[in-house]
Amino acid sequence: MSRKLPYSRVSVVGLGYIGLPTAAVLAAHGIDVIGVDISKEAVNAINAGRIHIVEPGLAALVQRAVGAGLLRAAEKPEAAEVFVIAVPTPFLQDTAGATPTPDLNYIRAAAESIAPVLKPGDLVILESTSPVGTTEQMSQWLQSARGDLVFPQRDTNSPVDIHIAHCPERVLPGRVLEELVENDRIVGGLSAACSDAAVAFYRRFVRGNCIVTDARTAELTKLTENAFRDTNIAFANEMALICNHLNIDVWELIRLANRHPRVDILNPGPGVGGHCIAVDPWFIVSSAPEQAQLIKQARTVNDTRPTYIVEQVQRVVHSLKNPVIACLGLAFKPDIDDLRESPAMQITLQLAKTLCCELLAVEPNIHCLPRTLVELAVEFADLDSALARADVVVILVDHKEFLQLNTTHFSHKSVIDTRGLLPRLDNGERGEPQRGSRGLLTDTV
Ligand SMILES: NC(=O)c1ccc[n+]([C@@H]2O[C@H](COP(=O)([O-])OP(=O)(O)OC[C@H]3O[C@@H](n4cnc5c(N)ncnc54)[C@H](O)[C@@H]3O)[C@@H](O)[C@H]2O)c1
Structure with missing residues (x-):
């Protein structure tokens, strides 16, 4: 007779870009999954075998899992052995200028919603990116809701009814299904027993290593990874400012500096977007404001970048009569359709608000422009017609479609190249930018 594997019934609470792929991957490993989301539309779509987000391979996986009866969605939590939040x-x-503070209300609401269905032996894992201390706080919220159960508190190894751990998610959008399985996991239990329980769960579907630490270190690990990226990008962006001031080509400068065996400077850009790198460093700053000076300054450097690019465009436009401007790219990174927190969107919006000239936007990954741009009379254009009509081209994202161009497409135009695209076209490079490949931030071809 086969023995039942541990954790065969799992509830994933929150079925967005992280939760839904997690639920589908668990189901693909033969685990009975109940997905919970407060969005009726998301629940209905999933139960019909459809998905409401964009992620390669996910639609087929969800359809199979729902069809096999291993994944089902609900608006309210039900009993399970593991709850992944x-x-x-x-x-x-x-207020403007104040340090942003983390909003933990979603975690609190999720914890309070699962509290009534918890039973001794269950495991609760917080996967949401969280400021230090959130996992302990979540345990306290659960304890207040369920006085009849014993929840773990920091640094106590006394017996508990419910195990709790923080395991931050570090997948890359576009590669989520592979990375959910292959990436190493940081497992931070509120006690050693909590970590053991969480490792036993992840071993059911993760091929990467499960590395054990405490919950607070796990929380700060995830925030540190993104603050590190943000700070390094800020350094490149600051070098771009310095180079512009001193009339030096920043791309050439970085290419030369990177010839040093222990130097690896990133590329400057129009700012930092997305929901992780531009957000998570604030969780460190708000919890250690006196200490986190560099991290805070990096955020400021990256956040002011879109305004700086807008000023550069305004300067170019000022010298031209009734110019047509084309913004190439609106997404927050190449080859995706996600415009949320995108510096390219922010720049296009600011240009539309401040310039009285024809403004075209090219974004090959969407079907129509967001209403905010339409209301400001921005015209949705395809790449060929935008390049034919524009006097000024602002390159904001290095989408693969733009990498197929050649420099003659930009002849006799003013080009503000925030991605170092032109030098790559010169060199016939079609892929990832070489760090510091030659080129100018602002150029007239
Ligand atoms: N998207 C990423 O690439 C990524 C990568 C790593 C970590 N993270 C982190 O993972 C967490 C989730 O991010 P996401 O991108 O999946 O968010 P998302 O907005 O795509 O999805 C969150 C889902 O949770 C649902 N929800 C909100 N409150 C709920 C509640 N009380 N009960 C049930 N469902 C509820 C929402 O309706 C939504 O469908 C965040 O902390 C994020 O920082 C995201």
């Missing part, structure tokens, strides 16, 4: 953790900014 993957709800949003945005930040709040009360």
